[in-house]
Amino acid sequence: MGMQQQIQEAAINALQQLSGKPFTAKDFQINKTKPEFEGDYTIVLFSLLKPLGKSPDALGNELGKFLLEHNAELFSSYNIIKGFLNLVVSDGYWTSVLSRNYNDVCFGTGAQKHKKVMVEYSSPNTNKPLHLGHLRNNFLGWSIAEIYKANGYAIVKTCIVNDRGIHICKSMIAWQLFANGATPQSTNTKGDHFVGDYYVKFNDEYKRQVEELISNGMDKATAEKEAPIMKATQQMLLDWEAGKPDVMELWKTMNSWVYAGFDETYKRIGSDFDKAYYESNTYLLGKKTVEEGLQKNVFVKKDDNSVWIDLTADGLDEKIVQRKDGTSVYMTQDIGLAQQKYEEYKIDESIYVIGDEQNYHMKVLQLICKKLGLPYADSIYHLSYGMVELPTGKMKSREGTVVDADDLLNEMESVAQQKTEELGKVKDFTAEELKELYKTLSLGALKYYLLRVDPKKKMIFNPEESIDFHGHTGPFIQYTHARIKSILRKEKAQRNEVQETPLLPLEKELLITLESYPTILDQACKEHDPSHIANYVYHLAKTYNSFYTEHSVMNAESEEKKQLRLLICEFTANVIAGAMQLLGISVPERM
C-alpha cells in the first residue's frame, strides 16, 4: 500500500474516532507537501471544517495529535499552516521501505488479476514503409502491453495487417507497368521501400494522366475516374476478389517483399505480436452480424438492399453496415473481427491503439456492438493518440515531408555514435559492444521522445530536439543509470538493511519518490498512459543526480551513511531500469 493511501486510511480512522461520523476518501484531499513548507504529505482541511464545525487550527491539532499517537511508526511530527495539516513521516518508515524493496526487481508490479487483455497496435498497410506516425503507434502499443503485464494481466499482442484493397492494387499496377521485372533483390532495396516506390510511381502517373485528360477538355471529376491507370487498378481489385491466379500470385509476391522489410524494422524497434490478423481473411466477416442486427431490428434494410443503423438518437449519424451489393463495409468487418478476437481468446478487455482521426469510427463501433447486445461491447477501449507533426506543419506524402522510420533510426544511430565518440568514455568497448550501445541510446532517445507526451495530444516532432541527449531525454535517464552502476561495480552494500538514521533532505526526497513508483505504475495502467511512467522516471533520475552531486557515496561521512547510500543507489537503479523497460527502453551499464 502506498504512503498516500496509508495516510488516507489513518486519517479516515482518526476522523471517525474523533467525531463519531463516517468518512470516505472523497471527503478530503492529501497532497505532497510543497517544498517551501516543512513536511512530506499534507491533509487539506478546508472541506472538513463545515461538516465538523471546527476551526482549521482546532481540527488540525486534534487530527495531528491523534495521528501521531496512533500511528507512531508512520509520523514523527506535524504542523498547521492556514488550513493545511503538514505531516512529517518518520525517517524510520522511509528506511524500512528501503530495506524491504531495494533489491526487489518486481517492486511496483501488481498481483495477478487473472484477466486477459488484447492490445491491437501497429496495423500497417502493405503498400508503403513505416513512418514516424507508425513509430508512435508501435511504441505506445508495446508499452501499454508491458504496463498491463506489470500490473498482473495476461496480454495478447495483435496486429491487423491491411493487406488488400484499392491502395494495394495501386502499387501492383505500377509495378506491372514500370518495373520490367525488377525485385528488391535485383535492386538491392529493402522490400517495403521497394513496393512503396511503386505506390509513389502510381500517384505520379495517375496525376500525369488526369492532367492530360483535363487539357484535352475533360472536367476534373470525370478525368479522375477515367484515367486509364485508375481503371486498370479498379479492374485489378475485381480480379483479386475473383481470385484470378496471376493477380493473386503478384499480390502474394509483393506482400512477401513488404513483410520481409517490416520484419526487419519491427525487430529493430522491438515490436512483436502474438497473433497477426490479415484483412484479406477478415474483410468478409460481419455478414452474420448483419443478419442478427436485422432480426433484432437494430439494423434496417433500405429499398436498394443496403443495410443501415440509425444513430441519430445518440447524437450521431446514420451509418451503413452493408452495401447494396451485399458486401461488408469497414465497420461491419470490425464488428466481425472483434467477435473473432473474443471467441478465440476469451479476452476481458480489448485495447485498440489507433490514431484520433478514427475517434468517431471507434465510438460508432462500440455503440453498435452495445446495441447488438454483444458481450464484448463494454470491453472495447480505444487508445486514441494524436498525430505527429513537424515544426513546419503536417507530414504530407505528396510534399515528401513524411519522416521514414528506417531513415530516422539510421540518423539517430549515427548521432549516438558521434556523441559517444566525442565524449570518449567507452574507448575499451569492442566493435560489437559499441554497436549495441549506439542502438540502445538511439532507440532510447527516440522512444522516450515519443512516449513522454500524453498520447491523446497531438505532438510536434522537432528533429533537432529529438537528437538532443541532454535534459529531459531518454539518454539522460540512461546516463543516470550508468552512473549508479559505476558506483555499484566498485562497491556493494555490506548489509541488507540500515539502522534508523536521520535522513538528509535529498536522501529522503529520493526515498519518497521511489516509494511512489507503484502508485504511478497503477495510474499509468488505469489511464492507459505510458507518459506518466516517462515523466516519473525523469523526475527520479533528476532527483538522483542532485543527490549524487551533493553527497558522496564512497566517501560518505560515516560507514552507516555509506551503506544507506549504497542501498539507495541500488534501489534507484532497479526502479529506473524497471520503469524504462516498461517504455521499451533498455539501460546500459556504461556509456
Next chain:
RNA sequence: GGUCCCGUAGCUCAGUUGGAUAGAGCAACAGCCUUCUAAGCUGUGGGUCACACGUUCGAAUCGUGUCGGGAUCACCA
C-alpha cells in the same frame, strides 16, 4: 453547419477527481570537474494558464459564452 478534441514561459511539454507563491527541458546569461561518469549539478531572467462571465472559503483545473487551431460527419479503409 453538427459532433468531438485542443489552447499553460520565445519553443517543446508537465501540472486538470478544485487547494498554499503554476513547474521541467530547450534556448539566453552567470557559476561548478586534482574527489563515485560534467550525456551532470547550482543559480538568474522569462507567465493576463486564449478571452469574458459564473459556481466556490479557494479555479490553469468545474459551468456557460466568445475567439483561435485541429479531427470527423463516404455504398474508402
